[in-house]
Amino acid sequence: xxxxxxxxxxxxxxxxxxxxxxxxxxxxxxxxxxxxxxxxxxxxxxxxxxxxxxxxxxxxxxxxxxxxxxxxxxxxxxxxxxxxxxxxxxxxxxxxxxxxxxxxxxxxxxxxxxxxxxxxxxxxxxxxxxxxxxxxxxxxxxxxxxxxxxxxxxxxxxxxxxxxxxxxxxxxxxxxxxxxxxxxxxxxxxxxxxxxxxxxxxxxxxxxxxxxxxxxxxxxxxxxxxxxxxxxxxxxxxxxxxxxxxxxxxxxxxxxxxxxxxxxxxxxxxxxxxxxxxxxxxxxxxxxxxxxxxxxxxxxxxxxxxxxxxxxxxxxxxxxxxxxxxxxxxxxxxxxxxxxxxxxxxxxxxxxxxxxxxxxxxxxxxxxxxxxxxxxxxxxxxxxxxxxxxxxxxxxxxxxxxxxxxxxxxxxxxxxxxxxxxxxxxxxxxxxxxxxxxxxxxxxxxxxxxxxxxxxxxxxxxxxxxxxxxxxxxxxxxxxxxxxxxxx
Amino acid sequence: xxxxxxxxxxxxxxxxxxxxxxxxxxxxxxxxxxxxxxxxxxxxxxxxxxxxxxxxxxxxxxxxxxxxxxxxxxxxxxxxxxxxxxxxxxxxxxxxxxxxxxxxxxxxxxxxxxxxxxxxxxxxxxxxxxxxxxxxxxxxxxxxxxxxxxxxxxxxxxxxxxxxxxxxxxxxxxxxxxxxxxxxxxxxxxxxxxxxxxxxxxxxxxxxxxxxxxxxxxxxxxxxxxxxxxxxxxxxxxx
Numbered sequence: 001x002x003x004x005x006x007x008x009x010x011x012x013x014x015x016x017x018x019x020x021x022x023x024x025x026x027x028x029x030x031x032x033x034x035x036x037x038x039x040x041x042x043x044x045x046x047x048x049x050x051x052x053x054x055x056x057x058x059x060x061x062x063x064x065x066x067x068x069x070x071x072x073x074x075x076x077x078x079x080x081x082x083x084x085x086x087x088x089x090x091x092x093x094x095x096x097x098x099x100x101x102x103x104x105x106x107x108x109x110x111x112x113x114x115x116x117x118x119x120x121x122x123x124x125x126x127x128x129x130x131x132x133x134x135x136x137x138x139x140x141x142x143x144x145x146x147x148x149x150x151x152x153x154x155x156x157x158x159x160x161x162x163x164x165x166x167x168x169x170x171x172x173x174x175x176x177x178x179x180x181x182x183x184x185x186x187x188x189x190x191x192x193x194x195x196x197x198x199x200x201x202x203x204x205x206x207x208x209x210x211x212x213x214x215x216x217x218x219x220x221x222x223x224x225x226x227x228x229x230x231x232x233x234x235x236x237x238x239x240x241x242x243x244x245x246x247x248x249x250x251x252x253x254x255x256x257x258x259x260x261x262x263x264x265x266x267x268x269x270x271x272x273x274x275x276x277x278x279x280x281x282x283x284x285x286x287x288x289x290x291x292x293x294x295x296x297x298x299x300x301x302x303x304x305x306x307x308x309x310x311x312x313x314x315x316x317x318x319x320x321x322x323x324x325x326x327x328x329x330x331x332x333x334x335x336x337x338x339x340x341x342x343x344x345x346x347x348x349x350x351x352x353x354x355x356x357x358x359x360x361x362x363x364x365x366x367x368x369x370x371x372x373x374x375x376x377x378x379x380x381x382x383x384x385x386x387x388x389x390x391x392x393x394x395x396x397x398x399x400x401x402x403x404x405x406x407x408x409x410x411x412x413x414x415x416x417x418x419x420x421x422x423x424x425x426x427x428x429x430x431x432x433x434x435x436x437x438x439x440x441x442x443x444x445x446x447x448x449x450x451x452x453x454x455x456x457x458x459x460x461x462x463x464x465x466x467x468x469x470x471x472x473x474x475x476x477x478x479x480x481x482x483x484x485x486x487x488x
Numbered sequence: 489x490x491x492x493x494x495x496x497x498x499x500x501x502x503x504x505x506x507x508x509x510x511x512x513x514x515x516x517x518x519x520x521x522x523x524x525x526x527x528x529x530x531x532x533x534x535x536x537x538x539x540x541x542x543x544x545x546x547x548x549x550x551x552x553x554x555x556x557x558x559x560x561x562x563x564x565x566x567x568x569x570x571x572x573x574x575x576x577x578x579x580x581x582x583x584x585x586x587x588x589x590x591x592x593x594x595x596x597x598x599x600x601x602x603x604x605x606x607x608x609x610x611x612x613x614x615x616x617x618x619x620x621x622x623x624x625x626x627x628x629x630x631x632x633x634x635x636x637x638x639x640x641x642x643x644x645x646x647x648x649x650x651x652x653x654x655x656x657x658x659x660x661x662x663x664x665x666x667x668x669x670x671x672x673x674x675x676x677x678x679x680x681x682x683x684x685x686x687x688x689x690x691x692x693x694x695x696x697x698x699x700x701x702x703x704x705x706x707x708x709x710x711x712x713x714x715x716x717x718x719x720x721x722x723x724x725x726x727x
Contacts, residue, residue, distance in 0.1 A: 239719050449715075
């Protein structure tokens with residue numbers, strides 16, 4: 001698209017990026033790039049490129065197969081794709097239409113059509129043969145010529161290669177691509193006048209590639225779902241009960257935990273009272289009433305903050321934030337007074353706090369600003385104490401937090417400032433979880449630990465060339481599946 | 489926690505500092521992985537509802553504000569069936585099931601067989617040998633002939649009778665509570681699938697994801713800290 005305005009091209013690029021990240025959501029382009037065009041370096045001298053390096057033409061003498069010339073894409077196919085697919089349109093078959101479309105590894109001779117050399121694979125236009133790392137082809141599909149669109153896909157789950165012609169899948173052509181062999185989309189031309197154009201996913205494909213991806217996801221899910229468990233289904237079910245109960249107890253869903261324990265004949269290891277108290281602390285934190293949560297922790301778990309100053313620091317930073325956001329108030333401004341000794345009762349919690357917390361108004365209340373600054377200085381000195389003790393990189397994180405928190409003061413409207421993210425309610429979750437874990441002296445309920453392990457293992461699978469990880473993501477398995485109409 | 493597991497976890501003196509670091513790094517990353525609470529809560533709710541834990545599901549709805557979306561009459565039936573199986577009253581479970589859906593057993597031969605097998609096991613548990621044998625002959629032997637997998641399961645169950653104290657036999661697992669839970673879970677899957685719902689809980693799939701990923705990595709020969717017990721968060725580190 002030749003655009004008159006400068007903005008036009010930008011837009012194309014974003015749409016392109018959107019479509020590619022939609023096709024390959026598991027590929028993080030900060031770490032591994034996707035092929036986007038033909039490489040202007042990794043090509044034989046008889047190859048000419050145009051139109052943003054998408055169009056390829058032959059410029060050699062083209063007397064015989066010794067004049068063949070190929071070009072690879074600018075990047076190899078990342079494992080995280082799961083299945084990778086690209087298409088090539090034959091713009092002109094030129095003199096003889098000796099065109100090869102396929103994949104090859106880096107370093108494979110580019111003075112050959114793809115498929116003839118080891119670690120290269122290609123579907124050839126003139127005879128419809130597939131060449132799989134060999135000078136001899138196997139009859140595979142129809143021939144193709146000017147106007148045809150040929151697609152080539154690499155399945156990184158079973159390491160097979162398939163081809164399509166004009167949107168129709170022709171079947172698997174190669175089923176034994178060696179493990180860990182990294183491939184690049186590759187085209188080869190051999191006679192004058194031959195022109196082809198690549199589509200690396202920026203435009204709609206002729207083939208319904210999305211349907212293939214959906215099918216892969218469905219199959220992978222089924223495979224996981226039906227995985228036999230060594231301990232047997234019965235024990236597995238009992239373990240799931242345990243995991244759910246552990247989760248409920250950890251996060252303080254007391255009445256649910258009590259009901260489930262009764263229903264499944266499990267014992268609760270924590271008293272209901274203690275669970276309920278943790279639940280209260282968490283809900284105070286989650287609605288921004290940090291100071292009340294802090295005084296409750298100090299009363300019920302004296303010494304907790306003394307032994308974990310880093311946690312105290314994070315919690316107090318949060319109080320600072322919530323004060324600016326108008327959900328909490330500073331020490332000595334009412335919220336805590338008269339509460340120090342009193343039990344926090346269920347009912348009183350709601351009403352009381354609504355009365356007590358008056359949103360701070362920095363413009364009209366100079367005293368408030370002063371107090372915030374005072375509180376900020378306390379935070380600073382707490383940070384100094386912590387950083388003196390630890391030489392870990394962790395203190396760097398704390399420093400960043402402190403700076404971000406302080407900079408909230410610099411903006412007239414913090415909600416539209418660069419640090420506005422601090423005011424998002426979702427920011428409450430991690431600090432609340434950390435506080436709860438500290439009270440429990442227990443990092444994570446086993447259920448969440450297992451998900452952390454799954455996430456690490458999936459990453460390692462991708463690093464090890466196992467493409468199936470692309471179709472089994474925690475994010476997707478967490479969501480309810482859309483009902484499908486398939487009946488067995 | 490690591491000390492009492494197998495020798496593979498022992499950190500030897502020869503271990504280089506770099507791999508110790510890697511080990512800590514892996515654990516840290518596992519610990520720092522976070523999933524949004526509301527997503528997890530919806531997985532938990534899905535589990536409570538589908539497994540028929542009505543009280544728990546209603547409490548959870550109150551405590552989290554997530555709609556349970558539970559079908560009251562269906563859930564009542566699930567509860568009755570669960571408690572019937574868990575107390576060994578297989579016949580009562582079958583009746584409730586038939587009230588719910590007359591054809592469910594006809595369309596699920598595996599489920600039907602497992603219910604019959606459970607009935608047999610309950611006779612054996614009660615020490616009612618005559619009844620057990622009569623039931624096996626009249627109801628189960630024909631079914632064993634139609635399917636070799638059934639026959640194998642039937643033989644394991646009958647083998648319990650060869651021991652004076654079945655609890656000490658190699659087949660004692662058949663008399664454990666987990667065997668009943670297995671039948672309950674199979675029943676719930678069949679009921680939910682009949683109602684056009686997912687057969688397997690999302691929680692089960694998510695936990696199997698760990699096993700699946702680990703087994704893929706092992707087949708590939710990758711070295712990594714393996715979660716050897718999901719329930720106790722035990723990581724076993726490679727040597």
